[in-house]
Amino acid sequence: MQVSDGTDHAIDVRKAVKRYGDFTALKSITLSIRDNEFFTLLGPSGCGKTTLLRMIAGFEDVTEGEIFLFGDEIENLPPNKRPVNTVFQNYALFPHMNVLENVCFGLEMLGRGKAEARRRAGEILEMVQLSQFSERKPSQLSGGQQQRVALARALAPQPKVLLLDEPLSALDLKLRKAMQLELKHLQRETGITFIFVTHDQEEALTMSDRIAVMSAGEVQQLGEARDIYERPENRFVADFIGETNLIDVTVKAKDGSRVLCAFDNGLTLTCDAVPGIGVGQSGHMSIRPERMKLHQEMIEAENFRARVIENVYVGTDVQSILGLDGGMRLTVRTQNSDRGKARIFEPGSDVFVDVEFGSARLLAH
Amino acid sequence: MSRARFDVKSYPGFVQLTVLCLLILYLPLMVVAVYSFNASASIVNWEGFSLRWYADVFTGPESAKFKLAARNSFIIAITAATVATAIATLAATAMIRGGRFRLRVLSLGLISLPLMVPEIVTAVATLIFFNTIGFERGTLTILLAHIAFCIPFAYLPISARMQGIEDTYEQAALDLYATKRQAFTRVLLPLMMPGIVSGYLLAFIISLDDFIITNFVKGAGVETLPTAIFGAVKQGLKPNIMAISTMLVGFSIIMVTVSYFVGKKDN
Numbered sequence: 162m163q164v165s166d167g168t169d170h171a172i173d174v175r176k177a178v179k180r181y182g183d184f185t186a187l188k189s190i191t192l193s194i195r196d197n198e199f200f201t202l203l204g205p206s207g208c209g210k211t212t213l214l215r216m217i218a219g220f221e222d223v224t225e226g227e228i229f230l231f232g233d234e235i236e237n238l239p240p241n242k243r244p245v246n247t248v249f250q251n252y253a254l255f256p257h258m259n260v261l262e263n264v265c266f267g268l269e270m271l272g273r274g275k276a277e278a279r280r281r282a283g284e285i286l287e288m289v290q291l292s293q294f295s296e297r298k299p300s301q302l303s304g305g306q307q308q309r310v311a312l313a314r315a316l317a318p319q320p321k322v323l324l325l326d327e328p329l330s331a332l333d334l335k336l337r338k339a340m341q342l343e344l345k346h347l348q349r350e351t352g353i354t355f356i357f358v359t360h361d362q363e364e365a366l367t368m369s370d371r372i373a374v375m376s377a378g379e380v381q382q383l384g385e386a387r388d389i390y391e392r393p394e395n396r397f398v399a400d401f402i403g404e405t406n407l408i409d410v411t412v413k414a415k416d417g418s419r420v421l422c423a424f425d426n427g428l429t430l431t432c433d434a435v436p437g438i439g440v441g442q443s444g445h446m447s448i449r450p451e452r453m454k455l456h457q458e459m460i461e462a463e464n465f466r467a468r469v470i471e472n473v474y475v476g477t478d479v480q481s482i483l484g485l486d487g488g489m490r491l492t493v494r495t496q497n498s499d500r501g502k503a504r505i506f507e508p509g510s511d512v513f514v515d516v517e518f519g520s521a522r523l524l525a526h
Numbered sequence: 527m528s529r530a531r532f533d534v535k536s537y538p539g540f541v542q543l544t545v546l547c548l549l550i551l552y553l554p555l556m557v558v559a560v561y562s563f564n565a566s567a568s569i570v571n572w573e574g575f576s577l578r579w580y581a582d583v584f585t586g587p588e589s590a591k592f593k594l595a596a597r598n599s600f601i602i603a604i605t606a607a608t609v610a611t612a613i614a615t616l617a618a619t620a621m622i623r624g625g626r627f628r629l630r631v632l633s634l635g636l637i638s639l640p641l642m643v644p645e646i647v648t649a650v651a652t653l654i655f656f657n658t659i660g661f662e663r664g665t666l667t668i669l670l671a672h673i674a675f676c677i678p679f680a681y682l683p684i685s686a687r688m689q690g691i692e693d694t695y696e697q698a699a700l701d702l703y704a705t706k707r708q709a710f711t712r713v714l715l716p717l718m719m720p721g722i723v724s725g726y727l728l729a730f731i732i733s734l735d736d737f738i739i740t741n742f743v744k745g746a747g748v749e750t751l752p753t754a755i756f757g758a759v760k761q762g763l764k765p766n767i768m769a770i771s772t773m774l775v776g777f778s779i780i781m782v783t784v785s786y787f788v789g790k791k792d793n
């Protein structure tokens with residue numbers, strides 16, 4: 162009998178380790194992916210995302226640990242015995258088969274009759290709007306169309322989990338944005354659990370129900386997009402997701418759930434206490450550039466005095482580089498549409514920086 | 527705009543040297559081809575255009591001998607090419623998809639070494655081998671020897687083709703529930719096919735044209751086209767030999783050309 166843990170997790174990875182010789186690519190990964198969820202593995206190149214995905218698909222042996230699919234242990238099954246399909250990074254469409262034959266392949270290998278395979282493939286090609294291309298060879302399609310064929314081919318056998326390894330990285334920006342929406346839509350429509358790999362944090366934030374941020378073979382933080390962005394748990398996550406100001410701080414005092422932190426230049430700011438850092442200890446503080454406002458006069462006791470060094474126009478925002486006491490720099494973003502309310506100050510102006518309540522985040526490491 | 531580009535054509539005497547090389551290579555063949563259409567029985571004096579020597583090949587006094595030899599040649603070439611191609615295909619699959627195994631480099635060397643060994647050495651060695659194991663010489667010995675020396679020729683285009691096929695195709699097939707065997711027959715084999723066809727044609731032509739090894743390992747009374755031609759030449763050079771030779775060259779050129787284009791064909 163298979164071990165069943167009675168949860169509704171699509172995938173459970175337990176203490177999975179992957180070693181290549183002396184090199185440890187994954188250091189004891191434990192994570193659970195829920196049924197019907199759009200789950201993203203996010204991290205810089207080389208952090209082990211592909212390795213983890215390939216272990217779930219069955220292309221890499223698991224050095225240590227277990228992987229469960231809906232409660233069934235699968236890490237020792239060959240890839241063709243796992244009800245999991247992959248959209249490969251380079252699509253890997255069979256060049257000698259036309260679109261329809263590509264999409265039918267999985268169904269035929271599962272022993273469905275040719276007629277049924279064709280019917281199902283027709284449906285799925287309709288879903289990705291490729292019906293009129295079913296007789297074409299992959300080489301006669303554009304990159305975006307090939308991408309959709311790869312999706313259709315992987316979805317046709319109705320896998321329990323769909324794995325996508327940076328599927329959009331070869332597309333240009335506009336197409337990528339359109340495909341992001343389409344993927345999200347397909348996930349909802351099919352109800353299949355998607356595990357999506359990307360190194361693009363913006364892509365991860367827009368598409369995912371939950372994100373696992375990885376670095377150097379470890380999961381740094383797992384949570385919803387908002388959690389990860391607004392409540393990063395460590396310096397790596399704060400820095401990797403979005404833009405931020407990272408400041409070295411020392412905790413000076415504690416008052417209930419709030420702590421008073423001092424920067425190296427003596428300025429202080431209160432923020433929420435976090436576990437792992439107490440009075441007298443040093444850590445980092447992350448403040449998002451869009452969570453600060455500039456004013457002519459001081460409006461709060463904790464406002465910093467600063468001087469505008471430079472303004473950079475970046476379309477939707479103006480990014481102001483500020484100089485503070487002791488050579489400290491801060492980056493503040495002001496939305497262009499806010500112009501009436503939040504002023505843009507000319508370089509050289511003296512200003513006060515107001516950090517939005519609750520948006521300074523203390524990081525222990 | 528004058529760009530200081532290196533151009534081999536600017537070397538003094540380059541063009542002349544090239545022409546000379548081509549002449550040395552092809553002039554004898556040209557002479558044979560031209561004189562095969564000579565109306566007279568002379569192999570040196572041109573006495574007008576005629577197809578009589580081509581007719582002589584098919585209907586003349588020696589025609590029965592040549593037809594039998596040609597039949598032997600084709601049977602041997604087809605069989606040897608088929609077997610050698612099958613072995614070469616499996617060898618290429620093992621070498622390129624087998625990952626790193628011990629003695630991999632050695633195996634690679636062993637497969638291609640026969641291309642570098644002088645053919646006469648291979649011929650003598652093969653003869654000694656058959657004698658030692660007491661194998662009676664005949665069509666079968668020719669066939670076995672041909673299979674052996676055709677393998678490296680079939681192997682080269684097949685492995686070249688396979689090197690360009692990423693293993694993600696087979697992974698995709700496995701991912702889509704194919705067994706390993708199905709991944710091979712449904713995906714890898716069709717992708718390798720241009721290389722296989724190219725390797726087959728090359729092996730076929732190498733077998734068809736072989737003289738030295740065949741001459742050593744054939745039994746008395748068994749002739750292939752090249753040995754029959756050699757036998758006929760020993761009796762005296764007649765223009766019908768030139769006609770056969772021209773046909774053989776023409777056939778070889780066609781096969782090699784087809785092989786080249788099939789091998790280049792992109793999927």
Ligand SMILES: Nc1ncnc2c1ncn2[C@@H]1O[C@H](COP(=O)(O)OP(=O)(O)O)[C@@H](O)[C@H]1O
Nearest residue numbers: 181184186204205206207208209210211212213
């Ligand atoms: N077959 C292999 N042999 C040795 N090291 C490997 C192998 N595959 C991947 N690695 C290493 O494992 C690490 C993680 O790789 P990968 O999972 O591809 O990263 P990502 O997909 O996050 O960019 C990298 O440092 C890579 O060099």
Ligand SMILES: [Mg+2]
Nearest residue numbers: 210211212327
């Ligand atoms: Mg990767």
